[in-house]
Amino acid sequence: MIFGPRIEFDPDHYPRIRVWDSAAGHDRYLYLHRLTAYAHGEIDDLWTDLEVHHEDHDRWNNRPENLEAREPEPHADYHLNGGALP
Numbered sequence: 001m002i003f004g005p006r007i008e009f010d011p012d013h014y015p016r017i018r019v020w021d022s023a024a025g026h027d028r029y030l031y032l033h034r035l036t037a038y039a040h041g042e043i044d045d046l047w048t049d050l051e052v053h054h055e056d057h058d059r060w061n062n063r064p065e066n067l068e069a070r071e072p073e074p075h076a077d078y079h080l081n082g083g084a085l086p
Contacts, residue, residue: 040064
């Protein structure tokens with residue numbers, strides 16, 4: 001059982017914090033780039049369906065100016081098209 005947040009750093013994944021979500025009744029992962037985007041007004045809800053895109057494609061570069069909120073489908077299309085907008 002985990003009683004407090006746990007920060008996970010894995011070079012193959014996005015940095016994330018494991019937190020208790022009392023509304024959901026279970027642990028969830030809060031990704032550092034989402035937290036940064038929320039803190040700087042790019043998204044207005046930590047659990048929104050919007051995805052936070054890294055402009056330079058570096059998942060460790062979580063500077064606010066490198067993050068952009070995108071709708072899931074256009075964001076996926078962008079990456080499936082090799083980084084070209086459809």
